[in-house]
Amino acid sequence: MNEDAPFDSVPKGNQIIDALRRPGATQLLSNARVVTLERAQHTTLLAQQMETVDFPVTALMSIVGSLDDGTTCELASVGTEAFVEIDAALRTLVAKRTATCLFGGEVVRVPLKDFQDELLRSPLFADLVYHAVRARVFTTEQIEICNARHTVTQRLARWLLLAGFRASRTEFPITHESLGAILGTRRASISEAIVTLEAREAISSKRTVVLIRNAERLREIACECYAVCRDAIEESRLREPFQLHVARTATGETGRGTEA
Ligand SMILES: [Zn+2]
Numbered sequence: 001m002n003e004d005a006p007f008d009s010v011p012k013g014n015q016i017i018d019a020l021r022r023p024g025a026t027q028l029l030s031n032a033r034v035v036t037l038e039r040a041q042h043t044t045l046l047a048q049q050m051e052t053v054d055f056p057v058t059a060l061m062s063i064v065g066s067l068d069d070g071t072t073c074e075l076a077s078v079g080t081e082a083f084v085e086i087d088a089a090l091r092t093l094v095a096k097r098t099a100t101c102l103f104g105g106e107v108v109r110v111p112l113k114d115f116q117d118e119l120l121r122s123p124l125f126a127d128l129v130y131h132a133v134r135a136r137v138f139t140t141e142q143i144e145i146c147n148a149r150h151t152v153t154q155r156l157a158r159w160l161l162l163a164g165f166r167a168s169r170t171e172f173p174i175t176h177e178s179l180g181a182i183l184g185t186r187r188a189s190i191s192e193a194i195v196t197l198e199a200r201e202a203i204s205s206k207r208t209v210v211l212i213r214n215a216e217r218l219r220e221i222a223c224e225c226y227a228v229c230r231d232a233i234e235e236s237r238l239r240e241p242f243q244l245h246v247a248r249t250a251t252g253e254t255g256r257g258t259e260a
Pocket residue numbers: 145146147150154155158223224225226
């Protein structure tokens with residue numbers, strides 16, 4: 001079979017998949033398929049066995065935590081920089097969180113066994129996956145500080161900027177109620193924050209749509225967490241793991257446990 005064949009059938013867009021686009025670099029896509037997810041569609045469920053791993057191409061995924069009283073809060077967003085769900089990279093077969101599609105679009109879906117086999121087979125793929133996991137852990141920790149210390153307006157600006165960055169979009173089909181659930185705050189607080197952002201002409205909002213009108217203005221309003229999280233994602237993207245892996249192999253260095 002043509003070694004490039006698996007890539008012919010999957011769209012470009014996911015950073016990990018695209019970094020593997022070289023002959024012989026991966027067997028990951030042998031059984032991959034492109035799936036179009038709709039908003040609110042679950043892909044992994046809390047405490048349920050995982051069958052597949054999804055690499056977002058145009059979809060934006062949301063990892064949501066919930067409490068017994070029904071309170072929910074977004075723990076992480078996952079777009080083109082990574083995959084869902086993170087448990088797949090941690091030698092388990094069961095998801096600890098539910099992953100839900102927030103903005104519909106395409107994902108490249110890979111059987112869990114193929115994902116985990118490729119982690120063992122390919123140091124390049126393992127580098128890409130572990131650096132994505134590192135960025136995911138770091139950004140989740142940063143959002144924890146953000147939720148404790150920054151205002152709803154700052155957090156909303158941060159979330160819109162990061163969601164736009166991850167999904168390459170400036171228009172968000174989302175209600176104030178959904179934004180409240182994502183940020184773990186009351187709908188009324190979201191509406192007040194939106195009024196503030198509209199008054200600064202950073203965004204415009206209708207009942208079910210929020211549009212970034214002036215990203216620079218929005219960045220001025222957002223807390224530092226936007227830049228900090230974006231840098232962490234960029235760092236996981238901009239490295240050249242393939243070249244680094246080749247360099248390490250040439251010098252006899254395995255790279256395991258080292259910072260590349
Ligand atoms: Zn913050």
